[in-house]
Amino acid sequence: MKGVRKHPGEPTAGGDLRPVPARSAPRLARGLHPVAWWIWGLALAVAVSRTTNPLLLALVPAVLGAVVSERRSDAPWARGFRYYLWLALTVVALRVLFRCVFTGADAPGDHVLLTLPHVPLPRWYSGVRVGGPVALEAVLSAAVDGLRLACLLCCVGAAGTLANPKRALRVLPGALYELGVAVTVAMSVAPQLVESVQRVARARRLRPDPATGPRAVRAILVPVLEDALERSLRLAAAMDARGYGRAGTATRRDRRTTAALMLLGMLGLCTGAYGLLDASAPPAFGLPALLAGSLLCCAGLALGGRRVRRTAYRPDPWRAPEWSVALGGCLCAGVLVAAARQDPAALNPGLYPLAWPPLPWLPAAAILLAGAAAFAAPPPVRTVPSPGSEAVATRVSGEKAPGDKGSSDTASGGKAPSSEVPADRAPTHGKSPRKAPAALDPAPVSKPAALASPAPATPEDPT
Amino acid sequence: MIRFDQVSVRYADAAAPVLRDVDLHIEEGELCLVVGRTGVGKSTLLGAVNGLVPHFTGGTLAGRVTVDGRDTAHHPPRELADVVGVVGQDPAAGFVTDTVEEELAYTMEQLAIPADVMRKRVEETLDLLGLADLRHRPLAGLSGGQQQRVAIGSVLTAHPRVLVLDEPTSALDPTAAEEVLATVTRLVHDLGVTVLLAEHRLERVVQYADRIVHLTGDGGVTSGDPATVFRTADVAPPVVDLGRLAGWDPLPLSVRDARRAARPLRERLAGQPVPPARPERPPTGSGGGPLLSARGVVVRHGQTVAVREANLDLYAGEVTALMGRNGSGKSSLLWALHGAGPRQAGTVRVAPRTEDAPGAAQQAARRGLFGGRRNRGPRGAVALVPQTPADLLHLETVAAELAQADRESGTAAGHARGILDRLAPGIEGATHPRDLSEGRRLALVLAVQLAAAPSVVLLDEPTRGLDYPAKQALTGIVNALAAQGRTVVISTHDVEFAAAAADRVAVMAEGEIVADGPTAQIIVSSPAFAPQPAKILAPLAFLTVDQVKRALAQLAGAR
Numbered sequence A: 001m002k003g004v005r006k007h008p009g010e011p012t013a014g015g016d017l018r019p020v021p022a023r024s025a026p027r028l029a030r031g032l033h034p035v036a037w038w039i040w041g042l043a044l045a046v047a048v049s050r051t052t053n054p055l056l057l058a059l060v061p062a063v064l065g066a067v068v069s070e071r072r073s074d075a076p077w078a079r080g081f082r083y084y085l086w087l088a089l090t091v092v093a094l095r096v097l098f099r100c101v102f103t104g105a106d107a108p109g110d111h112v113l114l115t116l117p118h119v120p121l122p123r124w125y126s127g128v129r130v131g132g133p134v135a136l137e138a139v140l141s142a143a144v145d146g147l148r149l150a151c152l153l154c155c156v157g158a159a160g161t162l163a164n165p166k167r168a169l170r171v172l173p174g175a176l177y178e179l180g181v182a183v184t185v186a187m188s189v190a191p192q193l194v195e196s197v198q199r200v201a202r203a204r205r206l207r208p209d210p211a212t213g214p215r216a217v218r219a220i221l222v223p224v225l226e227d228a229l230e231r232s233l234r235l236a237a238a239m240d241a242r243g244y245g246r247a248g249t250a251t252r253r254d255r256r257t258t259a260a261l262m263l264l265g266m267l268g269l270c271t272g273a274y275g276l277l278d279a280s281a282p283p284a285f286g287l288p289a290l291l292a293g294s295l296l297c298c299a300g301l302a303l304g305g306r307r308v309r310r311t312a313y314r315p316d317p318w319r320a321p322e323w324s325v326a327l328g329g330c331l332c333a334g335v336l337v338a339a340a341r342q343d344p345a346a347l348n349p350g351l352y353p354l355a356w357p358p359l360p361w362l363p364a365a366a367i368l369l370a371g372a373a374a375f376a377a378p379p380p381v382r383t384v385p386s387p388g389s390e391a392v393a394t395r396v397s398g399e400k401a402p403g404d405k406g407s408s409d410t411a412s413g414g415k416a417p418s419s420e421v422p423a424d425r426a427p428t429h430g431k432s433p434r435k436a437p438a439a440l441d442p443a444p445v446s447k448p449a450a451l452a453s454p455a456p457a458t459p460e461d462p463t
Numbered sequence B: 001m002i003r004f005d006q007v008s009v010r011y012a013d014a015a016a017p018v019l020r021d022v023d024l025h026i027e028e029g030e031l032c033l034v035v036g037r038t039g040v041g042k043s044t045l046l047g048a049v050n051g052l053v054p055h056f057t058g059g060t061l062a063g064r065v066t067v068d069g070r071d072t073a074h075h076p077p078r079e080l081a082d083v084v085g086v087v088g089q090d091p092a093a094g095f096v097t098d099t100v101e102e103e104l105a106y107t108m109e110q111l112a113i114p115a116d117v118m119r120k121r122v123e124e125t126l127d128l129l130g131l132a133d134l135r136h137r138p139l140a141g142l143s144g145g146q147q148q149r150v151a152i153g154s155v156l157t158a159h160p161r162v163l164v165l166d167e168p169t170s171a172l173d174p175t176a177a178e179e180v181l182a183t184v185t186r187l188v189h190d191l192g193v194t195v196l197l198a199e200h201r202l203e204r205v206v207q208y209a210d211r212i213v214h215l216t217g218d219g220g221v222t223s224g225d226p227a228t229v230f231r232t233a234d235v236a237p238p239v240v241d242l243g244r245l246a247g248w249d250p251l252p253l254s255v256r257d258a259r260r261a262a263r264p265l266r267e268r269l270a271g272q273p274v275p276p277a278r279p280e281r282p283p284t285g286s287g288g289g290p291l292l293s294a295r296g297v298v299v300r301h302g303q304t305v306a307v308r309e310a311n312l313d314l315y316a317g318e319v320t321a322l323m324g325r326n327g328s329g330k331s332s333l334l335w336a337l338h339g340a341g342p343r344q345a346g347t348v349r350v351a352p353r354t355e356d357a358p359g360a361a362q363q364a365a366r367r368g369l370f371g372g373r374r375n376r377g378p379r380g381a382v383a384l385v386p387q388t389p390a391d392l393l394h395l396e397t398v399a400a401e402l403a404q405a406d407r408e409s410g411t412a413a414g415h416a417r418g419i420l421d422r423l424a425p426g427i428e429g430a431t432h433p434r435d436l437s438e439g440r441r442l443a444l445v446l447a448v449q450l451a452a453a454p455s456v457v458l459l460d461e462p463t464r465g466l467d468y469p470a471k472q473a474l475t476g477i478v479n480a481l482a483a484q485g486r487t488v489v490i491s492t493h494d495v496e497f498a499a500a501a502a503d504r505v506a507v508m509a510e511g512e513i514v515a516d517g518p519t520a521q522i523i524v525s526s527p528a529f530a531p532q533p534a535k536i537l538a539p540l541a542f543l544t545v546d547q548v549k550r551a552l553a554q555l556a557g558a559r
Helices: A002-006 A034-049 A054-071 A081-101 A136-162 A165-170 A174-204 A214-241 A252-277 A287-307 A320-342 A361-371 A387-399 A405-413 A420-425 A433-440 A442-452 B042-049 B100-110 B115-128 B144-156 B174-191 B202-208 B238-246 B255-261 B263-269 B330-338 B360-370 B398-409 B415-423 B438-450 B468-483 B495-501 B519-525 B532-537 B545-558
Strands: A112-119 A130-135 B002-010 B019-026 B031-035 B060-067 B084-087 B162-166 B194-198 B211-215 B221-224 B292-301 B304-314 B319-323 B345-350 B382-385 B456-460 B487-491 B504-509 B512-518
Touching (some): A034 A320, A034 A361, A054 A081, A054 A136, A081 A130, A081 A136, A112 A136, A130 A136, A174 A214, A174 A287, A214 B084, A320 A361, B002 B042, B019 B042, B019 B211, B019 B221, B031 B042, B031 B174, B031 B202, B042 B060, B042 B084, B042 B162, B042 B194, B100 B115, B100 B144, B115 B144, B144 B162, B144 B174, B162 B174, B174 B194, B174 B202, B238 B255, B238 B545, B255 B532, B263 B532, B263 B545, B292 B330, B304 B330, B319 B330, B319 B495, B330 B345, B330 B456, B330 B487, B398 B438, B415 B438, B438 B456, B438 B468, B468 B495, B495 B519, B504 B519, B512 B519, B532 B545
Parallel strands (some): B031 B211, B162 B194, B319 B487, B319 B504, B456 B487
Antiparallel strands (some): B292 B345
């Protein structure tokens, strides 16, 4: 109050504004732009597709795992990486298993591991052999092939885990806006449908003698579908009233040009992808076709975007971290593509003769460099401190001095205040697995009571 | 601001137009209340304002509707989104995104408002509607009142000149309704927004209205000053009914004005005995014992305790109103009493009916252990009509539903039809249940549920969406059920309805029954729950206008 009375609005330090050195405050938590994560993931996938060196391949899941565990948020989709890992393992195992069962022609110097009983097949099916000697070389080549496929899966899985899918939908170009809306609406309608089914199934039990069998299905399905239809009509009316689909500036000719551009662009993209992924394809199919295709697509999307006119609320910024993550991924892809051309023997070592593969240092360094995304990206917004990040969290809170309120205020004005959500969610949802024993606790007590109650509940004794 | 010029609306295969030659002019900054019986075209009138009628609903609109100078014939709803904000009956059905903040921004995104302006407006709207604490919450987890405020906020961010609200408080408890209406009046007074509002629960909103648009039912519209229009309107809140009865002029619209005008009436009625609000109860049939007796009922949903050791006895011929704010456990208690819902502890005993075979109870108990029918009394002894009665209906025609009900409850064909004809005569058998009005659909479900001759009838919020005449009809139905020696429990937020229909009121809070006693005692003593006539005539204990009418008739007769 005193300061205000003295002279309101006057800066205390006269005229000169001295920069106050920021105390080593932790970086603000925010989600990285989803597109940056996708570029990073897909670039790594391109890199993986260039090599069959098991050492390099083994490096990739390690790097992905490190980045994912360091930079994923605690949203539902962010817990999906382990399923991709399981899927990848299954792919490798299946690949090896099939190679063992369906043994191919073996070279003279193969090291035979074991011999399975041979199953004779009809003559016209002679291309395939079931059973017989299983060679170490065959198993190894299957494992490496499987590993490459597994690494591709993990790259896509890591991008899906790290990028917020709802935000990713929002950066869709205007031309694809309807698609994004359809997905968003579908995501919110699914739980409503479940709730509707539960409600109707419960209401059905109110009839004195509820129908069973196919009639029961009908009795649930008809009200649920009617409900869903009514709801979607109301949603459509509400969206219409709120300006969804307002006319942009596109004309009929624009629309046709858009379609043509998109078709050609897609064609180019497909050819380009084929050329890039298959090293034996003519070089003109690769990068040039891809570039031409993406240019055409971009033009088509830009033109198509004129159909709708809208803006995005709180758009994700694209700043230095985004650049470094995306460029790190691209650099890695570039190095491996170049290396595959320069030194094919190191990136695709042969199995004859059987030897420990070499570790080419430049590609390995490039893959590790892509792993630097774990530090280049800002820390994710976490509503509940995950067990892994507890050390980080305590360190962060330890660093924050009591006078450091300004920075924490801006943090809460930013993306999602980390303390607010759990506080009001906690009482309604049994939030963490740690609570589970407490939730289970009353069950043994209440169960006998529930079992005991029906007997007196039925009117055995007339009152 | 809004101008209707000779507007007629006719839907395909309708016999008569819904609106006929409507001329209407609504000034800027008015709070305009649209009243009328169910099905007279209130929603059509509201929909015509932003072009949803006929662009979205179909039908033919003759004449011209202009909003802020824009003709709805040339502007579909989406092109009017920056002028008219519309909030539908069920706000949750109109949500496109899934968190509060994104929902507030949605309309602005569609209008291509720059990101920095959007950010500022979202913050302003969060404060204006008191939603700041909820900004990151998922929409599905909000209470009804909060959802309604978010829905209003989500159209307000576009800074519309006109706000159209279709029954904003019909599903809300009195407190949440107050919240929403306070918001709406604030918008009118502080921001000068023109508000067009349709509502059944007139007693909540009439006092705030600057103008009443009354749909007469034949397609016509009368509009004017509230005190003038309500002299003749076919729907009116109790305060207006009382004013008309007493011949007050000008007609008071708020309890405060009515109380001032009511002094002579209070003096006249002072020494008069208060006639009973409800018909005398018939002598109880089954020896005076309760038909249903619940002891220590506990219902838990996950961690939350919905009903906490509730005790309740229901007697023959008695109508009980179950009141309390949203989420206080009314529905859970009713479902637990019926037996179809979960019940973790406690007992519910149902007295056997005369027509039950002596062995029926034991049989039910045995099937309970092995047949998955635990918790249930003898077949159909307790009937429950859920909050969304349509969930029980799945056949194409009314006749098929009734026949099905007869089969299920093992009664002779035509039994359920007979019940329906007594409840709501004149429903065609070939009608699709979805095409019935809210009140008639309720009657159909009641008939289906009553076919098994239950002794206990539980109604979960039957009054939402019903207008005054429909509520009166429901009161009649409930009286008839009670007169047959059944006991009826009605969960409701509607104090005026409870005052006229219930002998007894039980109030729930946090899963416990906190008050239980005769209607007059419970609701007159509470300032929030007292019906309008009680507030106006206090300290006299009149609950309904009907009581006042009878007391005046007695006075006249005595003279």
